[in-house]
Amino acid sequence: MSQTSDAQPAAAVTEIQAGAFDRPRCRRDGTSACEGCGVRAFSVCGSLATDELDALNTMSEKAHFAAKETLFLQGDRADFVFNITSGTLRLYKLLPDGRRQIVGFLLPGDFVGLSLSERYGFSADAIDAVSACRFDRSDFVAFVDRKPHLLRRLHEAATHELTVAQDHMVLLGRRSAEEKVSSFLLTMRERLHRLGASAVTIPLPMTRQDLADHLGLTLETVSRIVSKLAREKVLLVVPDGLRIMNPSRLEQIGAS
Amino acid sequence: MSQTSDAQPAAAVTEIQAGAFDRPRCRRDGTSACEGCGVRAFSVCGSLATDELDALNTMSEKAHFAAKETLFLQGDRADFVFNITSGTLRLYKLLPDGRRQIVGFLLPGDFVGLSLSERYGFSADAIDAVSACRFDRSDFVAFVDRKPHLLRRLHEAATHELTVAQDHMVLLGRRSAEEKVSSFLLTMRERLHRLGASAVTIPLPMTRQDLADHLGLTLETVSRIVSKLAREKVLLVVPDGLRIMNPSRLEQIGAS
């Protein structure tokens, strides 16, 4: 690999590709229906019939958020559930004194509001420009209550999130700084891979501070670890991301 | 409070009390049905009709585990789901080198196996003597698939667990040792309170090492923090537990 090709910016995971289930829609109230984008992204919807997907499509609208825009704050009334179609979200909790823990980053295809509950349990910001398929929560809940197989999928998604959360507890409670960073990059690679992205270069639209607040570190420590791994030729720092140069070494450090 | 009364041992949360839904049962195959103990404990079952509870009762058997006995290991085939009726469980994950993260302690009323998936995502040991209501997982899944409102309850339980897990991430990632211990004790108090226990004295059947592996600390640090809080008259160390002497101070330290 030449230096020039190595240094090209990380390709963002821009958008869920249009899929077979997409169907343009017109709605009587004049708002633009989501045109299937969100429902297509909906990993949760695999088992739905076409007419059910249509119903979901008609229920939803496309919503856009600029970088750094806040979608909602912890404790807000949960008026909407979202399905991300492009961009990256950070979900976080704050302590009274301002310390922040980012409980997760959301990528296209991810669902926000799995709990279906009255209030959001965390805050959410757009990191870069974000598009999402937005549903009115009470409509969505009513729909889910009529479709047990969709509920079953949501339940699977929720328990998957729980497993991810427990894995992150291991990382936060029992791993060194170098292991945290390596393990995080491997996790991101895996997620991007599932989204069909190349997964050699990891786009990182979030700041070092965001990474630190996700991994239970400081931004300086994250920066130092990344520099160290770059010095050891495990990573290459490229604009807006990191290229994994020595995957097996990274797996050795970050193995779970 | 006199020293003698302060020093009495922490009362364990021994068992879920018999409730209105309990119904003795006989089963054709001769095994002893769970007699409602688990189903009564089942916070998840609030919306079930009596005949549905009866069906659950008949599906279940009572299981007992001695202190330190392992119920299952991470990755085992998930043959059973459990509902704890007495005792305390630790759920944990191990890193290849033996480091351990306890992802949660389970008390009476708690459910193990919410994910309904093929394999357990963590290991589980009895800390003290544990009784549980045990269901064959595939029977249970089949039952749930016929009862959407039970599935809805399981989903709510799962998303509640997810919220708890996210709160624990904040603790692990962003809180000091003293805050971790204080916050943990307040959480336990709250859980015990919901179980109807006194919640002034927190029974702690788990070891300092268990606490450390839950809080991302070492056993020495846990011990030192407890000693410090006892020295400051915030806590009183009693056999098998801790008595909260100065709740407001504890809340001040451990507030979320």
Next chain:
DNA sequence: TCGGGGCGTTGATGCAGATCAAGCGCCTTC
């Protein structure tokens, strides 16, 4: 009755990562 192991506490010391601080490159704005 003694010995040993599990559990807890406490002290001495070490170190990973936090904190404090400076400087660089790249925007944006005026």
Next chain:
DNA sequence: GAAGGCGCTTGATCTGCATCAACGCCCCGA
């Protein structure tokens, strides 16, 4: 094109918690 802000890196120093070590208590089994 100067100024300022933001993100990032790197160096110097500090510190909270880990590590290493010793010991006491209790229980249990020989």
